[in-house]
Amino acid sequence: MKIAALQMVSTTDVARNLDSAASLIDQAARAGAKLVALPEYFCHLGRRDTDKLAIAEADGDGPIQRLLSDCARRAGVWVVGGTLPMRTAQAERVRNSCCVYAPDGRRVARYDKIHLFAYDNGRERYDEGRVLEPGDTPVAFYAEGLRIGLSVCYDVRFPELYRALGDVALIVVPAAFTVRTGTAHWDLLLRARAVENQCYVLAAAQGGTHPGNRRTYGHSMLVDPWGDVVAVRAEEGPGIVVGDVDPARIESVRRSLPALTHRTLR
Numbered sequence: 001m002k003i004a005a006l007q008m009v010s011t012t013d014v015a016r017n018l019d020s021a022a023s024l025i026d027q028a029a030r031a032g033a034k035l036v037a038l039p040e041y042f043c044h045l046g047r048r049d050t051d052k053l054a055i056a057e058a059d060g061d062g063p064i065q066r067l068l069s070d071c072a073r074r075a076g077v078w079v080v081g082g083t084l085p086m087r088t089a090q091a092e093r094v095r096n097s098c099c100v101y102a103p104d105g106r107r108v109a110r111y112d113k114i115h116l117f118a119y120d121n122g123r124e125r126y127d128e129g130r131v132l133e134p135g136d137t138p139v140a141f142y143a144e145g146l147r148i149g150l151s152v153c154y155d156v157r158f159p160e161l162y163r164a165l166g167d168v169a170l171i172v173v174p175a176a177f178t179v180r181t182g183t184a185h186w187d188l189l190l191r192a193r194a195v196e197n198q199c200y201v202l203a204a205a206q207g208g209t210h211p212g213n214r215r216t217y218g219h220s221m222l223v224d225p226w227g228d229v230v231a232v233r234a235e236e237g238p239g240i241v242v243g244d245v246d247p248a249r250i251e252s253v254r255r256s257l258p259a260l261t262h263r264t265l266r
Contacts, residue, residue: 001034001144001245002033002244003033003034003170003202003242003243004028004035004241004242005220005221005233005241006025006028006042006204006220006239006240007039007205007206007207007218007220007240008020008021008038008039008042008207009209009210009237010041010042010044010045010206011045012044012045012046012051014043014055014064017043017044018043018064018067020238021042021067021082022067024038024238024239025075025079026075027240028240029077032242033077035077035078036078036079036080036240037080037172037202038081038082038204039174039175039204039205039206039220040082040153040174040176040206041084041176041206042081042083042174042206043082043084044084044085045210046211046212047211049130052085052094053091053092053094056085056094057084057086059087059110060107064084065084065099065107068081069105069106071101072101072102072103072104073101073103073104075103076103078100078101078102078144079100079101080098080100080148080172080174080204081100081101082098082174082204083097083113083174084097084099085097086110088133090133093132094131094132094133095112096113096128096135096152097111097135098111098150098174100150102143109139109140109141109150110139111135111139111150111151111152112134112135113132113135113153113154113155114136114137114155114158114161115154115155115157115161116129116132116134117154119178119181138161140165146169146245147167147168147169147170148168148169149165149168149170149171149172150171150172151172151173152173152174152175153173153174155173156173156175156189156190156203157189159193162196163197163266167260168197168199169199169245169247170200170201171193171194171200171201172202172204173193173202173204174204175206176205176206177206177216178215178216178217179217182217182218186205187219187221187229190203191223191229194225194226195225196259198225198250198253198257198260199250200222200223200224200250201222201223202221202223203219203221203223204220205218205219205220205233206218207219207220207233207234208236208237218234218237219232219234219235220232220233220239221241222241222243224253225250231243
């Protein structure tokens with residue numbers, strides 16, 4: 001199955017971001033992709049974390065979710081909709097939700113980011129938990145006969161999440177890695193998740209300079225079950241990364257090095 005990661009440089013303008021996402025989805029579909037993935041916060045990247053509260057949507061209803069459904073149906077592709085802020089019972093908290101839509105526009109999965117990023121090096125300090133409510137459930141879905149696991153950005157640092165997903169052919173990672181952490185760990189972590197789970201990893205990233213001079217790392221990529229990067233996007237700027245998920249490649253890697261069957265601690 002041909003798949004695509006869509007790289008964006010999202011702004012504070014939701015309508016502009018949705019137009020950009022729709023254009024990239026159509027571009028990927030024309031390139032032959034059957035499944036496309038948008039980055040984390042594809043719909044809005046504000047100057048402050050609290051900005052996302054104003055655009056949060058109710059589960060199953062809102063212009064962002066409708067756009068994703070409409071794009072999936074129009075292009076005839078599976079859409080892994082990056083993330084959008086979803087309302088919770090607390091007005092001051094949202095969930096960072098990844099919704100998946102089938103080619104007929106139906107929503108088939110919703111995953112809420114479990115691990116919330118926090119960073120403090122004595123000079124810079126950041127904590128997603130001030131606005132986000134964490135999810136608590138791993139989520140996978142089936143598309144074109146493949147079992148696909150969902151995760152978001154900081155989740156990629158926690159291998160136990162992917163073990164909890166079980167046997168998957170593909171892991172999708174919408175992300176908005178900072179330049180500092182991305183330079184050090186992005187490629188390393190994505191390749192590690194592919195190698196240890198012997199599956200493909202598709203990472204759709206924000207990549208560029210956003211309002212407030214926030215910079216994200218980019219380098220959207222597809223990694224194969226051996227850990228080889230088979231397709232990668234330039235470090236910054238919008239665009240698509242297209243590649244294939246080959247079940248025969250997964251089977252070959254698992255047969256030659258059957259590490260998954262050698263596990264003793266579960």
